[in-house]
């Protein structure tokens with residue numbers, strides 16, 4: 349049977365990075381083996397599932413580029429099929445009706461807890477005749493002896509003894525099927541060969557295997573992926589910062605950077621850190637995924653993101669950057685060509701949000717000088733060079749970088765100053781900051797009018813500073 353994997357999120361929130369990594373591993377496994385990838389929305393928990401969450405998950409999958417060959421399938425549309433299987437189990441006496449009252453189950457549980465036993469159903473209704481007309485649940489008749497052996501592709505062999513499992517509920521009193529049943533039926537019907545999922549499901553696996561065997565079917569292969577931890581060693585949660593995939597987009601992370609970062613969380617290939625999607629598909633092997641949990645490291649994500657930003661196509665970056673500029677209230681159509689700006693800024697930012705922040709001055713006057721930069725570079729000694737630059741710039745008809753460069757060099761020459769003493773005050777004057785792309789291209793892109801206006805502002809600032817410091 350050719351490889352088929354699935355990603356089966358419960359739509360009770362956004363897609364978080366842990367889910368995205370599981371989705372990626374499943375996707376890679378399918379792609380590597382030339383197989384198929386299924387998306388299944390496990391929305392049977394009607395109280396907690398929402399349409400917003402379904403949309404958020406689909407959006408995140410699209411953003412990440414994790415394309416699926418089948419689905420999305422919705423479990424809520426498959427109730428007839430689940431009931432068919434439950435009825436089959438009932439008919440074959442592999443499941444039974446149970447009408448144990450809440451009180452009885454509570455008392456049972458309490459007694460077990462007191463005796464320090466694992467709480468489990470005692471099989472009371474196994475031999476009882478419970479009719480269909482009274483309120484009841486359906487329980488799966490779990491084998492009482494023997495064991496379930498799972499050769500997990502990540503965790504190795506895991507053995508569960510059947511006497512530790514109980515007869516789990518597969519249909520609730522309200523007629524709705526439960527998770528372990530729906531997953532089994534779906535994995536079967538969808539012909540899933542490899543179940544790759546979070547290790548919070550390990551304990552469900554023997555139950556699912558027992559149901560499959562009762563139906564006379566072979567279980568798929570399993571791989572349980574360990575969880576992701578925060579930098580303090582506890583399970584990654586909102587407390588540690590962003591956990592939602594789309595929040596990373598909002599923070600200016602590129603999807604390929606997030607995927608590259610996620611693939612390395614718990615998987616490695618030699619010492620390599622950077623992988624294109626094709627390389628991931630080529631090198632990934634589910635068996636190489638670590639058993640131990642891995643910790644999320646934001647610094648590393650930023651480093652990887654910077655790599656992808658540096659190497660991305662400027663036209664694409666410009667499209668993405670325009671959204672982040674929009675968030676700052678800037679319409680890039682009102683200033684220099686964004687692709688040209690991106691070409692200059694590509695190497696200078698770790699995220700697109702950072703790039704938007706350091707590029708804002710191309711499109712509007714900065715609010716204030718960076719304090720440190722102004723203090724260091726906008727002082728009395730800068731007055732003369734700035735004034736001379738202003739005079740030359742005013743006369744310049746051809747506002748392009750070679751001419752601008754020439755003007756700056758000439759002023760430095762005339763005043764006997766090194767370039768830094770002229771270019772740095774000019775940079776702070778024009779950009780408000782001490783760091784920017786090369787001064788000549790910066791001037792060219794900012795444009796003549798804005799440059800002159802900002803130099804005036806810097807001169808004024810120096811003027812007041814000089815006065816304040818006067819004896």
Ligand code: GLU
Pocket residue numbers: 356357358390531544545546549
């Ligand atoms: N719906 C389950 C979850 O979101 C996953 C079930 C599975 O992969 O078997 O945790």
